[in-house]
Amino acid sequence: MKRTGSQIFVESLKAEGVDTIFCYPGGATLNITDALTDISNIRQIVVRHEQGAVHAADGYARALGRPGVALVTSGPGATNTVTGIATACMDSIPIVVFSCQVNTMLIGNDAFQEADIVGITRPCTKHSYLVRDVKDLARIIKEAFHIASSGRPGPVLVDIPKDVSSAVCDFKYPEKVHIRSYQPTYVGHQGQIKKAMRLILHSKRPVLYTGGGVVLSNASQELTRFAEALSIPVTNTLMGLGGIPGNHPLFLGMLGMHGTYAANMAITESDLIIAMGARFDDRATGKTDEFAPHAKIIHVDIDPTSISKNIKVDIPIVGDTRNVLTQMLKIIDEDKETYRQHHKNVAEWTGKITRWKKDYPLTYQKNKELKPQYVIERVFGLTKGKAIITTEVGQNQMWTAQFFKFLKPRTCLTSGGLGTMGYGFPAAIGAQAAFPKSLVIDIAGDGSIQMNIQELATAVQYNLPVKVIILNNGFLGMVRQWQELFYEKRYTWTHLHSPDFVKVAEAYGAVGLRIEKESEVDKILKEAFRNNRPTFVDVHVSPKECVYPMVPAGASLKEMLLV
């Protein structure tokens, strides 16, 4: 059947089950834009800035577990996606970004709105394609979705020149993908797994250190079962939050720079770290020389490059976290009694950890001021954890990680690796598009929200009723905190003038609410959660609150500054 490139594009998206795309038109998209006219089973959400489109696709993918799709025009449209792509790449999020390109004949001529986007994004994509012949288009789209969502997931960019989208050829969507140079390892090596299980049985102070890989491979049930079967305490990275319920007795909270006392001390005193789908990022490990100095390390990860990159590992296991946990659980099930005995070995350890949790809980100084931590506690209290939470980056992100107890995976959407301010709001729009009936809340700061505030128009236009809670302290709080602690309180560049967010919201046709006192928090939050419209809640919080505990940059995890 003869089809144009644009029709092939539309048919291929349908074949991949794509129901939503986040897009922005331009000269080079016109063929494809036109082909999408009246295609009602692909929802087309036109954003206000291409960065927003990619973050929205990313939020959609994180919340739903299926690849998100963005479509943008050539030149500036394409370059505006770079931050979004790099964000998804660092956090291993499956998205496919289609950029349109100038005509094939013009490529390399510095044509109007031409940019070498394949070249520009090469270091921050999992893979990328320039489609030079319409005959390759269907195969490339098939491969792009496959590569984005398999192995260690990540962003794939497909650059489609305008003449390719108008050229005609026979179309049949390929049923299978075969890439001879790409076959990720999913099943863990049985010998390595047996070795790991022996090591676990001999451990007295084991800790599970789990990351985004658990969420990405949908392994949270297996992880929880595994931890319970062996009575091993669990700490999460920021990316791993929700991988085990935040209120689980074995859960220690997040580790690292703003991790809990219990988590950081458990790592420091542990004799066996079982790392699952985590990559020993510097914000999690602190000073690597002093990370878990007494521990052997088992590391399960689907990406071999993550293993022994920052910290030398004793037992590497390459594989999908969920598969490996399932393989491990099978070994436990075959010898239940032995493993139940293990609870005795670790009883002293779990007792010690319980005391740490009790003696050094996450807390803050309660006084007459309205504290940001209190606001997040109330967001959790009022929603009972039944919400999809996105964050921006900085103090708002760390307080959310500390004080919102994520009960389920895929409910904490945050830019962990790249730390992208401006991520949370468009990501919330993406998550809301994936789950129209869920309560989706972006916890923002007055700095971050202004990095993609234009997407409020998108939320209003498509009636995506996301709630943005702006913890407004008049500062770029996290940088200000470092200035307070390490730069003798010289608050250079960090004091912010912001607009009246209530009026901004109203001007966009959204709802604007304000909280100035602790006594208003419940009432106004309830009002925000109840209405079915996009809503900004401008919360005037105490301006100089700091995030604690804090491990100073370059220090070891046990050197925490407490409240």
Next chain:
Amino acid sequence: MKHTISLLVENEFGVLSRIAGLFSGRGFNIESLCVAESLDPTISTMTIVTTGNDAILEQILKQLNKLINVIKVVDFKDIEYVSREMVLVKVNAEEKTRAEILRIVEIFRGKIVDVSSKTYTVMITGDEDKLSAFINLIRPLGIKELVRTGPIAMARGERMLKIKETENKGGEEDG
């Protein structure tokens, strides 16, 4: 420490820049890089000489394997292999030095591939040590220009760099 790595990669445009970009982006060194089509025209063979300690080499190999267009990576660290390089040297050829140049070239089994009234262009092949020894000998006679290819390498004996259709390049199997 120096390492020689061989790669089989898809013979497509953009692959070289992915590999070069990987080295520069992650701060790895490239001492030399040779690339050309292999016996199978859909595949190119690359030989890269790099430097770094064992941990860095391990990362280089893993990161190369992770690139979608890379089919196979072999490190010659623990493999017997032959490695050859070619150099072209344009050397001053004055009346009194010509005989000396010819003698050195003969000893090294090189060839004079171009002659002018004032220069000889010499081609020598061999391993790195041989080429360096030749260059050191000829240097006092006046080298005007020098171009080296960088080494290409191949395992000794029956061992071959080839792909299996079910190539599994990710697994750690030291269990």
